[in-house]
Amino acid sequence: MILNLGLALLGTAVGIIFGAIPGMTATMAVAVFLPMTYAFQLVPALYLLLGLYVGGISGGLIPAILINVPGTPSSVCTGFDGYPMARRGESERALKVGITASFLGGMISLIVLALLTPPLAKMAIKFSAIEKFLIILFAMTVIAALSKGSMTKGVFSGFLGVLLSLVGELSMNNKMRMVPSFLSDELRSGFQLLPLLIGLFAICQMFQEAEKGMQSNNLDEGVTVEGAKKFSFSDFKGQTVNVIRSSLLGTFMGILPGVGGSAASLIAYSQTKSFSKHPELMGKGAPEGLIASESSNNGLTGGALVPLLSLGIPGDATTAVLIGAFLLQGIQVGPLFIGQHPDIWNQILLALFACNILMFIVMFFPIKLISQVVKVRSARMYPVILLMCIVGAYATRSGVMFDVWCLLLFGIVGYVMNKIGLPTAPFLIGFILGGDLEKYFIEAVKGNN
Amino acid sequence: MQQFLKEWLKIRNMHLFFPYLIASICALLFVVILIQRAIKCKKDGTPFINFKNYHFFKPGYDKVKLWGSLVLFILYIIALPELHFAWASVIFIFLFNVLFDMKPGKLFDIKSILISAVIAFVGSWGVWYLFYQVFNITLP
Amino acid sequence: MKKFIASVLVFVLCFAPVASAAVYEGQRVRIVIGSTAVSGDSYMVADIVNRYLQKYLNCNSKVDPVGANEAFATIKTAAPDGMTFMIFHDMTYLGVLFGSYSKDYDLENMVIGPRVGQNPGSCFAGKVNAPYKDMKEMAEWLKADPSRTVRLSVELGSVSNLAFVIYYVWLKDTYGEEVANQLRFVLGGSTDTKLQQLWDNNADVIFGDYSSFLQYTKEGVDEQLALKYVGIMDRIPGRDDVPVYGDMGITMEGKPLYFSKDFLIYLPKGTPDNVVAELDEAVAKMQADPQFQEDMAKMTYAGNTLQSKEAKEFIYAKRDAIKNVLAEAPNIEDLE
Numbered sequence: 001m002i003l004n005l006g007l008a009l010l011g012t013a014v015g016i017i018f019g020a021i022p023g024m025t026a027t028m029a030v031a032v033f034l035p036m037t038y039a040f041q042l043v044p045a046l047y048l049l050l051g052l053y054v055g056g057i058s059g060g061l062i063p064a065i066l067i068n069v070p071g072t073p074s075s076v077c078t079g080f081d082g083y084p085m086a087r088r089g090e091s092e093r094a095l096k097v098g099i100t101a102s103f104l105g106g107m108i109s110l111i112v113l114a115l116l117t118p119p120l121a122k123m124a125i126k127f128s129a130i131e132k133f134l135i136i137l138f139a140m141t142v143i144a145a146l147s148k149g150s151m152t153k154g155v156f157s158g159f160l161g162v163l164l165s166l167v168g169e170l171s172m173n174n175k176m177r178m179v180p181s182f183l184s185d186e187l188r189s190g191f192q193l194l195p196l197l198i199g200l201f202a203i204c205q206m207f208q209e210a211e212k213g214m215q216s217n218n219l220d221e222g223v224t225v226e227g228a229k230k231f232s233f234s235d236f237k238g239q240t241v242n243v244i245r246s247s248l249l250g251t252f253m254g255i256l257p258g259v260g261g262s263a264a265s266l267i268a269y270s271q272t273k274s275f276s277k278h279p280e281l282m283g284k285g286a287p288e289g290l291i292a293s294e295s296s297n298n299g300l301t302g303g304a305l306v307p308l309l310s311l312g313i314p315g316d317a318t319t320a321v322l323i324g325a326f327l328l329q330g331i332q333v334g335p336l337f338i339g340q341h342p343d344i345w346n347q348i349l350l351a352l353f354a355c356n357i358l359m360f361i362v363m364f365f366p367i368k369l370i371s372q373v374v375k376v377r378s379a380r381m382y383p384v385i386l387l388m389c390i391v392g393a394y395a396t397r398s399g400v401m402f403d404v405w406c407l408l409l410f411g412i413v414g415y416v417m418n419k420i421g422l423p424t425a426p427f428l429i430g431f432i433l434g435g436d437l438e439k440y441f442i443e444a445v446k447g448n449n
Numbered sequence: 450m451q452q453f454l455k456e457w458l459k460i461r462n463m464h465l466f467f468p469y470l471i472a473s474i475c476a477l478l479f480v481v482i483l484i485q486r487a488i489k490c491k492k493d494g495t496p497f498i499n500f501k502n503y504h505f506f507k508p509g510y511d512k513v514k515l516w517g518s519l520v521l522f523i524l525y526i527i528a529l530p531e532l533h534f535a536w537a538s539v540i541f542i543f544l545f546n547v548l549f550d551m552k553p554g555k556l557f558d559i560k561s562i563l564i565s566a567v568i569a570f571v572g573s574w575g576v577w578y579l580f581y582q583v584f585n586i587t588l589p
Numbered sequence: 590m591k592k593f594i595a596s597v598l599v600f601v602l603c604f605a606p607v608a609s610a611a612v613y614e615g616q617r618v619r620i621v622i623g624s625t626a627v628s629g630d631s632y633m634v635a636d637i638v639n640r641y642l643q644k645y646l647n648c649n650s651k652v653d654p655v656g657a658n659e660a661f662a663t664i665k666t667a668a669p670d671g672m673t674f675m676i677f678h679d680m681t682y683l684g685v686l687f688g689s690y691s692k693d694y695d696l697e698n699m700v701i702g703p704r705v706g707q708n709p710g711s712c713f714a715g716k717v718n719a720p721y722k723d724m725k726e727m728a729e730w731l732k733a734d735p736s737r738t739v740r741l742s743v744e745l746g747s748v749s750n751l752a753f754v755i756y757y758v759w760l761k762d763t764y765g766e767e768v769a770n771q772l773r774f775v776l777g778g779s780t781d782t783k784l785q786q787l788w789d790n791n792a793d794v795i796f797g798d799y800s801s802f803l804q805y806t807k808e809g810v811d812e813q814l815a816l817k818y819v820g821i822m823d824r825i826p827g828r829d830d831v832p833v834y835g836d837m838g839i840t841m842e843g844k845p846l847y848f849s850k851d852f853l854i855y856l857p858k859g860t861p862d863n864v865v866a867e868l869d870e871a872v873a874k875m876q877a878d879p880q881f882q883e884d885m886a887k888m889t890y891a892g893n894t895l896q897s898k899e900a901k902e903f904i905y906a907k908r909d910a911i912k913n914v915l916a917e918a919p920n921i922e923d924l925e
Contacts, residue, residue, distance in 0.1 A: 031627055032584050035636060035652065125814075128789050152485060156478040163471045169658075170464035172776050174689045174746050177464050185665075188658040203522075210518045213511035214549040257781055311814070312804055313781045323628035327800075328636070330887050334804025335814050379549035380564075383542045384572050386522075390529070390538075391580055391588065398653035399587035399619070404526050411522075419505055438467040445454045446776065447791040460745070460776060460922045585651055587619060 005354060007040075007048040012358045015055020022063055022198040022385065023392015025072045026056025030321045034328070042329040042344060047351045049325055053318050054106060054355040057261070057297055058363065061098040065290075066091055066373045067218060067385065069202040073193060073432060074261035074300065076425070077269040077293035079201075080146070084285030087220045089228030092371040096231035097287045098294045099363045101243065105295030106356035108247035109254065109302025114349050117338070121310035124255045129443035132259055136437045139263040142270035143426040146283065154426045157417070161430025166438060167191060186402040195393040195406040196431060200424050202389050203411025206382045208418065214379040225375060235287050242272055242288055243295050250296030254303020254315045258440075261300045261316050262432045268296030302352065309337055309345065517548045529589040535577040537589070543569035611647075612671055612864050613871075618642075618650035621664070623657040623677040626779075630708045630798055630890070634852045635676045637884050638705045638875070645871035652676075657684065661694045669700070669857040671864035676705060678850040679748055682908045686915055687746035701904060702854030702865055703872040704895035706885055709823030709849040710799025711748055712831075713741065714806070716787060717815035719794075723832035724756060724820035724839065727794075731771045732764050742777035742792035745921070748850060749777065749796035751911065752822060754918040755846060759839045774924040787816070794819060800889050822848040825889055841914055849891065851907070853900055869896045 147154025
């Protein structure tokens with residue numbers, strides 16, 4: 001047990017590092033550690049990997065809040081409100097709100113996993129391509145919620161993102177589109193999400209700051225961290241419904257195979273905005289937006305395990321890697337898994353419980369230190385961010401130099417878009433959802449005989 | 450409609466349907482944006498195309514840092530596969546630090562350059578050690 | 590000049606004493622595989638083999654699941670020093686045969702290393718209550734009523750595409766073209782996508798790996814989810830109760846067909862012989878290691894290795910045979 005908890009702690013801590021580094025994700029963390037788990041028994045291996053999973057999903061909130069660069073795709077919405085809070089000097093408060101929301105999301109999804117797995121899995125496979133197409137379309141409506149200035153420009157930018165996501169080969173018929181022939185090797189599998197994401201946020205910001213001469217840090221002028229509003233659990237007052245709704249939305253998106261984690265936080269965010277008493281404050285540093293995003297992306301963790309453990313079908317990209325851990329130990333996950341291995345099943349629930357608590361402890365207490373990052377001068381911070389981004393981009397597909405060029409390319413694209421007044425967040429969201437939108441559209445039309 | 454879609458989504462050309470659809474939507478939205486702008490310009494009495502008062506860069510922007518960072522970035526990516534990851538990073542992270550911390554009129558601030566060197570060295574080798582050695586991640 | 594130096598280098602390397610040939614000793618080696626999934630057979634085989642190569646080459650090797658495109662591109666551009674190589678199955682040449690990849694990726698443009706293992710478990714599975722118990726009966730069932738169809742879910746340009754084509758050509762030769770044309774082709778995707786197609790009744794039979802369907806074929810699975818194997822492409826040791834292509838009488842070019850996915854080491858063009866020789870030696874030791882055989886068997890793979898020379902002849906012959914079958918096959922897109 002001590003060993004297991006030690007591994008869970010290690011996993012959570014390393015996962016948080018992976019999540020916090022722009023361009024590195026929970027999926028990558030689990031994949032990196034997977035071959036090492038061969039040396040363990042399955043149960044300790046699961047403690048480690050689930051720790052990486054929970055930590056990796058949670059760690060993404062740190063850079064999203066502190067430097068407006070989502071550490072993982074599922075924390076895209078975290079920065080919408082987290083970063084304005086940090087600029088007001090409330091970085092510590094924002095981080096604590098985010099971590100608490102993550103913890104609550106993880107726990108709620110754990111309860112769902114523990115109590116409702118078999119019936120929910122049965123329901124999940126009833127969702128056909130048509131429903132999944134509609135869900136993705138629904139997630140895209142967050143673009144409207146985001147477009148503050150001009151709705152048309154936001155939607156235009158979103159569709160540009162969708163168009164870009166179609167570049168490359170359609171895996172269904174192995175045919176390429178929109179690829180110049182001299183790039184056919186590089187662009188065969190299209191542009192990768194992570195280089196695009198961090199290019200659009202981190203590198204673009206670096207150029208913007210360079211243009212301004214790298215004068216200051218990320219705080220608004222005249223703001224001090226000391227004078228800012230402090231965190232207290234009363235920040236969650238009146239947010240009960242938001243927490244539960246967002247967590248359950250995240251869990252539900254996790255349960256549906258093939259609907260990714262980013263869709264979860266997008267839908268939770270736009271739902272929170274439409275139910276909010278002060279929708280005008282969202283996007284300007286309202287804790288409720290932060291709560292929605294973080295409780296939903298951690299809600300995903302338990303949800304994604306539902307179809308994995310009861311059907312053998314992973315709920316998201318990270319759980320797809322987790323299957324590998326079972327296979328390495330010669331254990332099949334599928335419809336009989338829970339019945340045949342009740343001991344492992346109980347250990348998984350226990351591990352997830354432990355990992356969520358550990359995640360909370362590991363992140364909550366050193367937060368004072370981490371939140372000081374906002375005070376670091378841009379001139380010193382951006383080179384280090386750049387270094388991390390390069391590692392992240394290169395590691396996206398385990399070592400493809402083209403992805404690092406894309407990092408630069410999308411840094412420039414983001415910079416130009418900002419200059420001509422096209423919002424980049426809808427562009428990113430369009431890109432994230434574009435591939436699935438096409439896939440489920442085609443499947444829906446073709447499958448519906 | 451169903452028939453039309455089915456014909457379009459035959460395996461032979463299914464990969465073209467969405468690109469055409471989305472590109473058309475983009476084109477449509479672009480026209481709408483232009484019309485909206487035309488209406489707004491007419492209301493405000495400003496010319497539709499207004500290059501004279503348009504500045505892509507902020508007035509008085511830091512040319513050295515902006516263009517310098519772009520050039521350094523390109524050189525960095527070119528250098529990565531040629532040199533060792535950590536050495537290329539030491540060199541370029543140092544240069545980025547020096548570039549970004551440059552103050553007009555005080556080009557050679559020894560203290561600043563020393564700090565840059567320390568950040569570059571510790572950062573690059575630290576990242577290399579952590580990811581390449583500990584986590585076994587492939588680096589250039 | 591370059592050529593001269595290269596030939597001198599090759600000369601020196603070829604005649605260098607064998608004792609100093611430990612190219613891999615203590616080196617960092619990158620093994621790319623043609624799949625991004627870490628739960629598929631490509632990764633599992635590479636992972637097992639990797640552990641034994643580490644042991645016998647005494648190197649620090651690592652499997653990078655980069656996917657087919659990236660893996661091929663890597664082999665095309667990597668330095669031919671043996672420190673980067675690919676472990677991949679028949680997709681290596683099938684991609685070119687099906688026209689998904691250009692001739693740049695032909696086997697002739699790679700150095701072929703030893704075979705490191707086989708996976709016999711490529712298979713078709715159908716719903717448990719399907720009106721046929723295997724693909725032989727499926728043929729009879731189709732023949733009995735020309736209005737019947739069977740929808741097979743496969744991916745274009747892959748082993749599943751080949752499995753479809755072999756069955757189609759055999760049906761055509763044995764039962765006539767009408768029966769063969771009662772087969773319908775459904776565009777599949779990942780194993781999960783195909784399972785969903787089956788459960789949604791958008792396909793009757795889906796292609797996948799033996800081990801990934803195993804759970805669904807067991808007693809006690811909900812009827813809505815349950816599967817049965819209708820055709821496995823090769824014999825799996827210890828499983829005599831499942832229908833195998835060759836045993837059912839399905840043939841290719843007149844001979845009963847037994848097709849395993851062969852996992853070979855592929856190296857960049859120009860890799861010197863001593864590097865390949867060292868890999869051969871390590872693979873021979875691996876083959877003799879009972880623990881390796883046990884590890885492979887546990888995953889229903891076979892640890893039958895081949896030295897690089899035989900592996901090359903073997904894979905070229907296999908490719909040429911398949912090329913002939915594909916020439917006979919219809920355009921699969923017409924069977925949609």
